[in-house]
Amino acid sequence: MHSGGHTRRMLLKGVSAGALLSALSPAAARIRMTGSARIEALIAGMSLAEKAGQLSIYSDPVRAYGAVVNPGVVTQGLTEIKARIARGEMVGLFNGVGVALGRALQKVAVEQSRTGIPLIFAADVIHGCRTIFPIPLGEAASFDLDLAERTARAAALEASALGVHWTFAPMVDVARDERWGRVAEGAGEDPWLGEMFARARVRGFQGTDLRDPTRVLACPKHFAAYGAVQGGMEYNTADISDTTLWQVHLPPFKAAFGAGALSTMASFNDIAGVPSTANHHLLTEILRDEWGFKGVVVSDYTSEQEVVAHGYAADERDAVVKSLTAGCDISMQSGLYYKHLPELVQSGQVPIAVVDRAVRRVLEVKQALGLFENPYRSLDPARQVNDIRRPETVALAREAGRKSVVLLRNEGNLLPLAKTATIALIGPAISDRADLPGPWAVFPDVASHVTIEEGFRAAMGSHGALHVARGCDYEAPIEGGIASAVAAAMACDVVVLVAGESAGMSGEAQARVDIGIPPAQLALAEAIAATGKPLVVVLRHGRALALTGAVRNAPAILASWFLGSETGHALADLVFGDAAPQGRLPVSFPQSSGQEPFYYNHRSTGRPQTSDEKDYKARYREVTNAPLYPFGHGLTYAAVVYGETMAKGPLVRDGRMIVWATVANTGNRPCHEVAQLYLHARVASVTQPVRVLRGIRHLDLAPGQVVTVSFDVTEADLAYVHQDLRSFADPGLFDVWIAPSAQGGTSATFAMTD
Template sequence: MSSPRQPLRRRFLQAAAALLAARSAAARPSAKDAAAIERLLRRMTLEEKAGQLSLFFDDAREDAVNANPAQVERAMADLSAEIAAGRVGGLFNGIGVASGRALQRIAVERSRLGIPLLFAADVIHGLRTVFPVPLGEAAAFDADLAERTARAAAEEATAVGIHWTFAPMVDVARDQRWGRVVEGAGEDSWWGQQLAAARVRGFQGRSLRDDDSLLATVKHFAGYGAVAGGMDYNSVELSDATLHDVHLPPFRAGLEAGALAVMTAFHDLNGIPATAHHGLLTGVLRRQWGFEGLVVSDFASDVELVTHGLAADDKDAARRAILAGCDMSMASALYNRHLPALVREGAVPMAVLDRSVRRVLRVKQALGLFERPYRSLDPARERSALRRPQTVALAREAARRSVVLLKNEGHLLPLPAQGQRIALIGPFAQDRVHLMGPWALWNEPAQGVSLEDGLRAALADPAALQVVPGCGIETPLDGGIAAAVAAARAADVVILSVGESDALSGESASRTDIGLPPVQQALAEAVAATGRPMVVVLQHGRALALSGAVRAAPAILAGWYLGQQSGHALADLLLGRHAPSGRLPVSFPQASGQQPFFYNHRNTGRPQERADETRFRSRYLEVTNEALYPFGHGLGYGEIVYEALSLDTDTLAWDGRCQVRVRVRNVGPRAMREVVQLYIHQRVASPVRPVRELRGVQAVELAAGEAASVAFTLSRHDLAHRDGQGRERVEAGWFDLWLAPSAAAGTPVALRLLGPTPSPR
């Protein structure tokens, strides 16, 4: 958000300067600490150095979860012996304080050099308390909320013995066929930058040395969201301009917020696998950006260099990965097995090995592990810090704020809490498992609140609710549709709960058809045929292509995977205790075949200008180019009118400031949280610019009948983009500006940016 008194760019620069200073202080140890690391390096054998660069699955702990089915050769027949030999730098995806202390004791007290272990885990959207998936939370359009949930997740994770999370995922995803869109912030790079920084701040807290600080990892570096065909692990072809302007800025924002870890990706970028991409890992990350933290491979992505066809064998893969700038090997044991020999043979310089070891040791030092190896391993915290009442309340708030009201014809919603018979129908009506979404590794289904649970708790007469599943998620139930139709006919209103299971979204869950499974669509058609008013509640991890009765329903809620408090949050909204306020971070297409589909595309030489002009225009024959529901769209129970969009000047000096403002009025009968979105478009530029680009958001709370003025202050930096070298670029000329409720709404005002004033001779 911004205000007239604090221009967007000035606030960004001030914040960035402070955060960069904090990052540098963490990554660059004091002279005393740096000297201690150098002394340690001189004492280490090649095998011990390779061990510090090796991260293994933590199956020694009592609550370990192997989330990746890939089979890799284990380097350790006896984990304890390997730790004692100094051949393990860290462990991942095991939790539990008692066993964590035991493992750390081996490293500190039995290994020759006493270097502590680094404990890591995939804490993506909560640990024991599960929050909405990141894409859902992005729909809240509130970076502060994202920071608060990340902070709460960090408090729980560190209480069970974790130092490091493999989050946030900051890939920009413009193709909804890709399952991993669920883990990120959606299709917009600017919004991705805001959430990347917020989540890093939340995970890491005030100081990395605090017991509840969780080291953040920005992933997957880089361009993973652009996999061809939306198919996971596929190749990526990106121009330098698109890479630097769209896909890299969220990574940079996360690093500027203080993240000291970066994870590589599975894909190849323009023919070079990301884990061996010297141009990315060394050229961009180290030389251009000055990153001083560690780079870790994704799960066995180093050994996959052989499968890609870049490396001749495992040994060659290890060589290529470390020379490119990948410091730490996850799961594959390649570094443990091959780095000592590679250095002895001269294939990997000792200086390269030492540089990577130094980075890992510095991160451990930044976390305070050398002074306090048992930090975040406190049995008392483990007993007291999980599922605290305030954390559960935050999960309910976040879930409620993440829901997007897509449609509400005839003001069907909110429903009265009494006096109506409600038929709750669908495969997710009673679900307590899939509502968590993918990557909720330590969730407790018994703690999940189903939609039925939430409604029965909120209705004046719980008996007024009849629940019928109707069908399975992807399979029919005997007599299921007939029972659903009977329940609908006996009701005054139907709530239809349909969507995706957690297996239909996330990693390795790419889809060619992003509509509902056919059995659920058949259920919707049958129920709609009864003529009863129908509210559709979607559960999903991507934008969906809605069709038939679901698309025609008078009320539709985009409910994502909302986490443990899903049922309570949805009941709060359906029954009017709270009003929906979410906005779409991804565009809902009219059909699956429109993918990739995103609002901030460039124009063509033959754009679709009129709906009746179908020949010789840039469009499909079956559908128009418009989204079914555009980026930024979301309704409330109020009704907002935008009035008097204006600029304080239509000419912006090169080093000047200008203000754009709009008056928003709630003309509806209920309070409303409106998210005012600032979009820009440069009319003439080289290269050509997208039709619109988000450059700011500002939320305003309006009571019924209330109006407020919303203003953004701009400089030329807010009109800039990044060129193919990552440099800021802005050209003088005319810009269109919108303050609007979505990327498809509003009427622009024109602003002319003047060129720089010539220096006097």
């Protein structure tokens, strides 16, 4: 009926794009128009209500997983949600999965809505979908960027098989206060490591072509400086200098956008009194004008509404004006954009050009995903069966789990254990399948998860004996628990005590004033230690912990984070020596909770503590400034010795210089070592950190093997943010270390000259 010739005649006669859109069926319009022409035609033909709908996303009320991780999810029936989609009231839905209903909802959008614009389906796929990988902080402990890219790829494969187009990940906030629960979602305290993992995870999610139906759109979050909330308190304010913002908190975002991320999520916090969601300087002047970002900005869950509670907007309407004009394109969950934008435009308080600009960004992202050409992409029933928990994905989860574990201590080479031993496995988490996914795992296949007890039994087979006892709950004693645990310990050669946090103690809204082991578990640990049996402590946690008592003093300690689906097998691989420990701490372990915020790359004060001096130095009365375990720390099952760092200088601006050191495995077992490059500017116009990480090398060393590891150093490695916010290096003297941690190694000195 609407032939190509008919369409061309209408254009030649000067018919408007809006009239053309009305004359064509939505399907015909999609077929006959492409690229910017299609988008401009859609914008020209949309009503204000339809435009506001393209700027509004809601938690999926039908396939309702959102209630697991979000507050105040309003349940709506299928009939109501289909009617809203048909009226064009939403850009898409989030945290709902399932192909059959996803296809049905998409069919309503493309065949019943007036514009025919497809929905976008989003989800919080933070560290896996059905198959769960280690929490991002745990995976960051691998210091393995290839691993991070591969797990993000696998997560995208499963998520897209369940109908997801857009993941609200990766979280790239630099977090320096372990009291903050969302430390679990990021890559730790170091900006450089954060940049590296941001790039890797975006590449893993998106690949090279977003139209690939097995890929998902990445959404680096939370823009910006959410990791700087005061006191580590969730949703709190961030009051930081511009140099700290630019040198610490913005680089991982810029790296993620450089890797191709086409969306970002505004953060809940304010910065210097301006909430991020309504921060024009942040969302427009920096993100778009300076960095050239072309994608969309989505609010965090109702954060555009919360600028009223911040005291930055007078009411909901004012919040919409300030958020949209600042550069926040999509309203999440509150519905405020849909509710107020039409009237705000009609009254002249919001220019229609501002609305059209945001809608254009949204449609361009949908176009980049290929949704106009293939609205049913990632909604393939066959893929929902074939691409979920593939054997290679499960194997990857096990690999990621064992590479994420950090061996903190191993006195007397207690680890690895013999499979022929009689072992007491004790702790509240040993058989708790439901807790295995850890925080922010929205869609886990819990039934398939491998508990610690199951992993140990599978590894030991019939060779040894395993006695298990829960001992206590995560935060409370249980009747007779300690007595049964002590009895199990007394009957065995060695004890493996699994202690730390439950999944519910980490993640969003789980800020802690005391980041130690809960008292009930400490009492259990003391009772076990009193038996005199050799003690291995396995920590489960979503942050660095302040260890005390018997846990701190255990001869062998493993930091295992939350390892996901293959927890039991991954831990058993390491405990019994089938794999060599690889993990390195992405966060510093303090001696006490009161030291937080605590991080290795702090600036030097005018009165630094350089020895055991106590008076009139920058330190607390009770502890030194040293960490219990430093950033980058991680042992192997062999002794590793670093030679002196050597530097062949000077470094000429725009040139490069080589630094090197020998690394030797002096033990009798093969090991995996992670050599780290650190730098320090002796003098700068803005005081600089005592060390900054600038490189990592993974080394597989046979017993007795000695290798020379080298790094190139360039001016970019020495650059820092000056007071005018330009980043460059000053000529002068620099210290350099090739070291096993942020506190190890011997330094060399070199000069950079113009």
